[in-house]
Amino acid sequence: MSGIAIRIEANGLDTLVNRLEAMTERAVNMTPLMARFGVAMIASVHANFAAEGRPEKWAPLSASTVRSMEYQAVQQVRGTKRYQNAKTDATRSKYEQQAVDGLGHKILVRSGDLRQSIMVGEVTNDSVEIGSSLPYARIHQLGGTIGPVTVRPRTKQALAFPTADGTVVVRSADIPERKIPARPYLKIQDEDIKLFVGLTMDYIREGAV
Structure with a gap:
């Protein structure tokens, strides 16, 4: 060719094609991404417990439930050595009151078992299951x-x-x-959707590395 020209060689395109193919393969095998969604959702569910409902607050505890929680707290402190070794009734009463005041009356975290039971279940190429196997988990979620x-x-x-x-x-x-009352702790938040999008983009990009 006379005059001036530029020369384009296809050697570098092989790398590009390989990376695109790797990204495509990751888009086909989404199981690892679904597992990441599950881990992210467990953190979100724990935040739901901490906030006692998001974005709407859960129904408050009934008066009978509060009394039961306080009664159990008092019974537990009465079984301690410091309570039994107390010299005066005033000291024992102080310990009982401290036990009641320390409850905080947090909803659905009486023992912490429900919150800690949330785990990732079945993971497939297009879905992930998050939930609890405790027998009372369903009624607290749905009412x-x-x-x-x-x-x-x-x-x-x-x-x-x-x-x-x-x-x-x-x-x-x-x-x-x-x-x-229903207290939906298994609930996807708007911020979770944004996180899922980010996790998906990161997952696909990893195929180009």
Whole structure:
């Protein structure tokens, strides 16, 4: 060719083609990406527990639930050596009050078992399952009705129940029907969608490295 020209060689295109093919393969095999979504969702669900509902707050605890939590807290502190070794009733009362004040009355984290039970389940090429295997996980998520039921002691001779006037000890108790409000802790937030998009872009780009 006379005059001036530039020469284009295809040697560098092989690398580009290989990278595009690798990115395409990652787009076909999405299972690792789904697993990343699952891990991200567990963190989001833990944030839901910490906020006691997002973006809407969960229904507050009932008065009976609060009394039950306080009763159990007092019973636990009464079993400690510092309580039993206390010299005065005033000191013992102080320990009981500290146990009650330390509860914080956080919703759905009475023992922490439900929150800690959230895990990644089945992971496929186009889906990931996140949930809990605890028997009461479903009713707290969706709400519902439990009871009526008759409760009897398993290892002791009687049952103790907290009331507004003190503790009632009985050999059995008829628990009336009780409604549990829905407190959706398994909930995808708007910020999770944005995170999923970012994770997807990162996953595809990794094929070009």
